[in-house]
Amino acid sequence: MSFEIDKEKDLADRGIAWWNAERPEIDTSGKAITGRLMRLGEMAGNRMNAVSSQFGVKYPTYAILATLRASGPPYAMTPKSLQATLLVSSGGLSNQLARIEKQGFIRRVEDPSDGRGVRVELTGAGMALTEEAMPAQAEAELDFIRMLTKEERETLVQLLRKVLVVNSIRSV
16 A cells, blocks of 8 residues: 655644744754654554553553563563653552552562562453453554555664664763
8 A cells, every 4th residue: 555645734844834934043843853753642642542442441551561461471570670661650650550450450469589579460361451452552553654664664763763762861
């Protein structure tokens, strides 16, 4: 399937044109990218939430469960490892874990490598949900980028990685 880009301007182009008309001395080339990334982030989030809702959970819950599932046997991680992987605050994660535990998808158990710590592990219900939801989420992600060729996807991955790595280093 081939996708032709409409030569019409997109929402970001229209907003940037306003900026350029009112403040021509400001370089808006960053806005051309960040504005689109922010809009795409919102669109991707909406799409992922729509898919996860088919399985009775919100996307943040799915993300935690899928991360545990993708971590491999024994499908358990410390909250600190989860937090680093998901990039959420410890308080936010603690509240999410409590809610997900009440739903029966995870359990918090004593960490055998650290008697004072806990591990978060998938339950049978959590495993069952991820087995169904992971393929559906992956399909939705592919559908989201369906208009890009394999080469375009590889280029975009490299460029986004570069932006993420450099900004991660700067924010430390």
